[in-house]
Amino acid sequence: MTKDLRINADRMLATFNQLALIGATAEGGVNRPTFSEAHLAACKWFREEVEQAGLEFRTDGAGNHSALLTFEHSNLPTLLLGSHLDSVPDGGRFDGALGVVAALEVLRTVKENEIRLKVNLEAIDFTGEEGTLVVLLGSAALSGHLSQKDLQTPRGGRENLVEGMKRAGLSDESMLSAARPKGSLAGYLELHIEQGKRLERAGINIGVVSAIVGIWSYRLSFIGRADHAGTTAMDDRRDASLGASAFTLAARELVMTKFPNCVVNVGKMDFAPGAFNIVPARVDMALEFRSPDEEEFKQLDAALLELAGHEALRFGLELKVEFLGKHSPSIMSDSIQRAYAGACNDLGLTHVPTTSGAGHDGQSLAELCPVGMIFVPSVDGASHSPREFTKWEDCVNGANVLLQAALRLATE
Ligand code: GLV
Ligand code: MN
Numbered sequence: 246m247t248k249d250l251r252i253n254a255d256r257m258l259a260t261f262n263q264l265a266l267i268g269a270t271a272e273g274g275v276n277r278p279t280f281s282e283a284h285l286a287a288c289k290w291f292r293e294e295v296e297q298a299g300l301e302f303r304t305d306g307a308g309n310h311s312a313l314l315t316f317e318h319s320n321l322p323t324l325l326l327g328s329h330l331d332s333v334p335d336g337g338r339f340d341g342a343l344g345v346v347a348a349l350e351v352l353r354t355v356k357e358n359e360i361r362l363k364v365n366l367e368a369i370d371f372t373g374e375e376g377t378l379v380v381l382l383g384s385a386a387l388s389g390h391l392s393q394k395d396l397q398t399p400r401g402g403r404e405n406l407v408e409g410m411k412r413a414g415l416s417d418e419s420m421l422s423a424a425r426p427k428g429s430l431a432g433y434l435e436l437h438i439e440q441g442k443r444l445e446r447a448g449i450n451i452g453v454v455s456a457i458v459g460i461w462s463y464r465l466s467f468i469g470r471a472d473h474a475g476t477t478a479m480d481d482r483r484d485a486s487l488g489a490s491a492f493t494l495a496a497r498e499l500v501m502t503k504f505p506n507c508v509v510n511v512g513k514m515d516f517a518p519g520a521f522n523i524v525p526a527r528v529d530m531a532l533e534f535r536s537p538d539e540e541e542f543k544q545l546d547a548a549l550l551e552l553a554g555h556e557a558l559r560f561g562l563e564l565k566v567e568f569l570g571k572h573s574p575s576i577m578s579d580s581i582q583r584a585y586a587g588a589c590n591d592l593g594l595t596h597v598p599t600t601s602g603a604g605h606d607g608q609s610l611a612e613l614c615p616v617g618m619i620f621v622p623s624v625d626g627a628s629h630s631p632r633e634f635t636k637w638e639d640c641v642n643g644a645n646v647l648l649q650a651a652l653r654l655a656t657e
C-alpha cells in the first residue's frame with residue numbers, strides 16, 4: 246500500500262551530513278556560492294550519489310543536475326522534485342540542500358519499493374538559486390525565461406558570471422539551450438526550510454505555500470565629486486555617500502509606512518575612490534525589493550525611484566539607474582496544495598497555508614507547469630546564516646510529505 250510508504254530517514258541523514266561537509270565553514274554552515282569550487286564539488290558529489298543509487302544521471306546546458314527514475318513509456322510527463330546546492334556566502338546547511346537530498350531520497354524509496362507510476366520522476370539540483378550571479382539562474386534557463394540580457398547584465402557582474410560558467414564548462418549558448426518544452430513537466434514539488442518563525446511559533450509541522458513573493462533588483466549609483474576630505478567645506482561637497490545613506494533610511498520608512506506587505510533591502514554599497522581622506526565621488530548600491538502583489542510592485546518601484554531621484558538632487562548628485570531584472574510573484578497550484586494537505590493528514594501532521602518571502606526556483610517554473618512547495622520549521626527563524634537549523638524530525642516529516650504528495654499526484 247503506497248500510503249504506508251516512508252522515506253529511509255537514516256539514509257537521508259547520512260546523505261545530508263556528507264553534503265554538509267562540502268564547503269563547510271568553521272561556524273557550522275557552508276560556503277558554496279554559485280560556481281565556486283565548493284559548489285562545483287557539491288554538484289560532482291550529487292552525480293556520484295545518483296549513480297550509486299542506480300538512478301539515471303542527467304545534466305543540461307545550464308548545469309542543472311538530475312536523477313531520473315523512468316517507467317516503461319519514456320514519453321510520460323515528468324514530475325520534478327528538487328531544490329539547489331549553491332548557498333549564499335557563509336550560509337547555512339539546510340537552505341536548498343534539504344530539498345535536493347529529500348528529492349533524491351523520494352526517488353530511492355520509490356525505486357527500491359518497485360512502485361510503478363504514471364509519470365517519470367526527476368530529482369533536480371538547480372544551478373544558482375541564491376542570486377549571487379543571476380536571480381534563479383538554472384531554473385530560469387530550464388523554464389525558458391533566461392534572456393541574453395540576463396546573462397549580459399547579471400546582478401553579480403558579467404565578469405564573475407563568465408568566469409564561473411567557464412569553471413563549470415558552461416557558456417551563454419549552453420545556458421540558453423536548457424529550456425524544456427511546455428507540456429514536458431507534470432509539476433514541480435519542493436521541500437524547503439521556512440526561513441522564518443511562523444511555523445515554530447505556531448507549533449505547526451508543515452507550511453503549505455500558497456504564493457511566493459516577486460523580486461526586483463537594481464543597481465543605483467549616486468555620483469558626486471571627489472574632494473579633499475580635510476580642506477573642502479562641509480557645504481561645498483557633492484558627497485555620494487549622503488545620497489546613498491539618505492535613500493537607504495528613507496526607503497525603509499517608505500516601505501514601513503506605505504507598503505506594509507513589502508520589504509526593501511540595500512545589500513551592498515561600493516564607495517569610490519574609497520579612502521579615509523577623499524570625499525566619496527560615487528556609491529554603487531545593490532537594491533532589492535519584494536512584494537506578493539504585482540500591482541503593489543509597480544507602485545513601490547515608482548516610489549523608490551522617485552525617492553532616489555529626490556535624495557540625489559538634495560545632495561547635488563547625479564543618479565544612475567540600472568535595472569537588473571525581476572521575478573513576478575507566483576501563485577502555487579491548488580491541486581498540489583491539496584496533495585500536500587492530504588499527505589499531511591494521512592501522516593498525522595499539522596499544516597497551515599503560508600506565503601514565502603524568500604525567492605525559490607518554483608517561481609521560474611510557475612508558468613511552465615503546476616508548482617507547489619512545503620516548508621518545515623526553522624529553529625529561531627534563522628536562515629542565510631550558519632545559525633540556520635531545522636530539527637531532523639521535521640526534515641523527515643517534510644520528506645515524507647514530499648513522498649506522499651508525489652505519489653498522490655503520480656497515481657491520480
Ligand atoms: C533566496 O534565498 C532569496 O530569497 O534571495
Ligand atoms: Mn533556498
Ligand code: MN
Pocket residue numbers: 333340375603629
Ligand atoms: Mn536562500
